[in-house]
Amino acid sequence: MLEIAVGHSNDPDSLEAIAEVLQQCKNKLGDKIPQAGILFAAVDFDRELILQEIDRAFPDIELIGCTTDGELSSVLEFQQDSIALTVFYGEGIEIRAAVGRNISQDPEAIAQATAATAKQQFNLPIKLAIVLPESLTTSTVSILRGLEAGLGDNIPLFGGAAAEQREMQRTYQFYQTEVLSDAVPILLFAGDIHFSHGIAGGWHPIGKRSQITKVDRNIIYEIDGKPALDFYHHYLNDYKPDSAYPLAVFPPGEERFFLRGALSYDLEEGSVKVSGDVPEHSIVQITDTTLEDVVNASAASFAEAWKNYGGEEPKAALCFSCAWRRWVMGTRANEEYRALIPALQDKIAACGFYTYGEVAPLQDNGQTFFHNTTFVTLLIGN
Amino acid sequence: MADEDKAAEIKDLQKQIRILQKKLERSETDRARLEVTNRNKESLLKGVICELEASQAVLEKKNLDVERAFNDLTLMQDKLVEAEKMAALGGLVAGVAHEINTPVGTCITVASTLMIETESLLAAVAANRLKRSLLDGYLEVAKESTDLLLRNLERAGELIQSFKQVAVDQSSLEKRTFALKPYLEELVVSLSPQLKKGSHQVTIAGDETIEMHSYPGAIAQVVTNLITNSLLHAYKNGEKGHLELRATKRDDRILLIYRDDGGGIERDNLKRVFDPFFTTARDRGGTGLGLHITYNLVTQKLQGKISLTSEVGKGTEFTIELPDRINS
Ligand SMILES: Nc1ncnc2c1ncn2[C@@H]1O[C@H](COP(=O)(O)OP(=O)(O)O)[C@@H](O)[C@H]1O
Ligand SMILES: [Mg+2]
Numbered sequence: 001m002l003e004i005a006v007g008h009s010n011d012p013d014s015l016e017a018i019a020e021v022l023q024q025c026k027n028k029l030g031d032k033i034p035q036a037g038i039l040f041a042a043v044d045f046d047r048e049l050i051l052q053e054i055d056r057a058f059p060d061i062e063l064i065g066c067t068t069d070g071e072l073s074s075v076l077e078f079q080q081d082s083i084a085l086t087v088f089y090g091e092g093i094e095i096r097a098a099v100g101r102n103i104s105q106d107p108e109a110i111a112q113a114t115a116a117t118a119k120q121q122f123n124l125p126i127k128l129a130i131v132l133p134e135s136l137t138t139s140t141v142s143i144l145r146g147l148e149a150g151l152g153d154n155i156p157l158f159g160g161a162a163a164e165q166r167e168m169q170r171t172y173q174f175y176q177t178e179v180l181s182d183a184v185p186i187l188l189f190a191g192d193i194h195f196s197h198g199i200a201g202g203w204h205p206i207g208k209r210s211q212i213t214k215v216d217r218n219i220i221y222e223i224d225g226k227p228a229l230d231f232y233h234h235y236l237n238d239y240k241p242d243s244a245y246p247l248a249v250f251p252p253g254e255e256r257f258f259l260r261g262a263l264s265y266d267l268e269e270g271s272v273k274v275s276g277d278v279p280e281h282s283i284v285q286i287t288d289t290t291l292e293d294v295v296n297a298s299a300a301s302f303a304e305a306w307k308n309y310g311g312e313e314p315k316a317a318l319c320f321s322c323a324w325r326r327w328v329m330g331t332r333a334n335e336e337y338r339a340l341i342p343a344l345q346d347k348i349a350a351c352g353f354y355t356y357g358e359v360a361p362l363q364d365n366g367q368t369f370f371h372n373t374t375f376v377t378l379l380i381g382n
Numbered sequence: 383m384a385d386e387d388k389a390a391e392i393k394d395l396q397k398q399i400r401i402l403q404k405k406l407e408r409s410e411t412d413r414a415r416l417e418v419t420n421r422n423k424e425s426l427l428k429g430v431i432c433e434l435e436a437s438q439a440v441l442e443k444k445n446l447d448v449e450r451a452f453n454d455l456t457l458m459q460d461k462l463v464e465a466e467k468m469a470a471l472g473g474l475v476a477g478v479a480h481e482i483n484t485p486v487g488t489c490i491t492v493a494s495t496l497m498i499e500t501e502s503l504l505a506a507v508a509a510n511r512l513k514r515s516l517l518d519g520y521l522e523v524a525k526e527s528t529d530l531l532l533r534n535l536e537r538a539g540e541l542i543q544s545f546k547q548v549a550v551d552q553s554s555l556e557k558r559t560f561a562l563k564p565y566l567e568e569l570v571v572s573l574s575p576q577l578k579k580g581s582h583q584v585t586i587a588g589d590e591t592i593e594m595h596s597y598p599g600a601i602a603q604v605v606t607n608l609i610t611n612s613l614l615h616a617y618k619n620g621e622k623g624h625l626e627l628r629a630t631k632r633d634d635r636i637l638l639i640y641r642d643d644g645g646g647i648e649r650d651n652l653k654r655v656f657d658p659f660f661t662t663a664r665d666r667g668g669t670g671l672g673l674h675i676t677y678n679l680v681t682q683k684l685q686g687k688i689s690l691t692s693e694v695g696k697g698t699e700f701t702i703e704l705p706d707r708i709n710s
Binding site: 238242 | 397403404412416418419423425426427429430
């Protein structure tokens, strides 16, 4: 039986905040000591202090976490400067954390080795993994490929890329009591649990269809034979790309698209670094959305997950929503969470964060993909 | 209130103040960012609208190009139709030339024989050796020769006359009053070399008295097209056909029925024979314009109607209905 508790505080004082969070978790679990936890924290907190406090409260906990661009939970709904902790307790369930460090040195190989080593410690068959990878230093797509190879057996990955408050400078990952950058922490679940997921976006392509003519992984150099920045300049009248208007990427021969937002750019080269690899010769279009479409995506993704849930009772919904969604929603960001409340029925705890890219398969039992500007719901329980 | 409660309340107030301060900071930066996003949205939509306008302009230009190409094609088609008319005329000229060649050739032979005979007679006279028998022989040759010359020259004259009629009518397409049946007979004479080649039989039947005020040249061209089509399409090599042209009149309408007893036209092709460029004989020089021109001449120039029935293996029949007077 899996039990899940969520604590959430928006007190800017780190010590006060973590004390409040831990108290909420204890209130829910009683004298059960959680085996594992996931921490989402806004960037301004004293991260080391918080991790130490968690360790003090639950000394043997398997913990991962990351910095975020906003947090949400069934306790405080949407917040921008808060910490949210989800803890797991279960009999007949094995949960273990692992981390890959200095991931940018060889993302695929390091991720693969990390996953393979972690896998060996399990007695039960692994069911799924939560990943909170670095996204600014390296290709998240390569990290995912490595993890998949290391885990084998088509084990699905869920999660989101660590974020900060739109500075695009540095994100942090947490592993046990360590605060890291350029790392990929993972939390593996094995044994008697059930889960399902759903994804929805809300962006649609508009404007002319152009072709990627020069790209190296996630750096686009040329679109239609011209510097990539010209493409943005054409639409935005500004050489700065705006991540609220991601690119719809149609890989060659594909009618479905995924979205890629701009992370940074190089004025001299005219190149744009986007949030994930882009296949060569892809067709791209600029996209637009309306607030309604963005807000409605959370409920749509939850409904899909709910429909596919094969177990008896989901205990929690882990939500991974793109930071760009929040930026577009502005003051209406809380509506995205509020749209979930009727479905949660006061029975399912929810916790999530605003990411720099979401991780989930496109369909159940399918390959894991790296998404942007989407809302991923992972239902997990018995 | 107890001191403890007060302390708790103060603590809570302090927390609320911290949160409010943080939120204020946040809302400032967020507001600035939203402004940028909105500005960009405006540009984006402008950009897309410009693109739509541009692609509309491109479409308009394409439309124009297509229109121009279409006009060029129409012009080209008109030219081809014109060329086909000229070709029909050319065929007529060749036929007539061939036909005239025979009497003129005979005349040349006869005239040279007569000349040789005359020279030997003159020589005999000069040498004072003219005998009665020689003179009689010469006179007989002269009589026969002049007979032949006259008949052949008359025939040539006839041919030239009929050709002149058709040729002039074809090229100028002048409107005049004429007797239909004799005109059709003349026309068939001018086509007879082609007809003779396959030794086909042509019957012209109907009312001798029909007079028309119309364009005889157009009628000539229509009939020429129908006959040449029968010759080209209806019969296999060596087959002897029977072509019939029948003219009747009821009130002010003239009915011209043309039929052959050849191979006929397949059902699927019946609807298409009047289409320009429809031909089943492209490999034998067919252009698919003949019946198209015929149709245009009948319906426009001659202000009439044309229809056809055909049965494979039995033959083809064209029914042409014409007004006897064209006024406009
Ligand atoms: N008397 C006929 N008998 C059989 N087929 C005919 C006859 N007249 C016309 N056709 C058919 O109609 C087609 C179109 O005729 P036409 O427009 O004169 O073009 P063309 O003679 O250059 O082929 C011919 O190719 C032939 O298939
Ligand atoms: Mg023809």
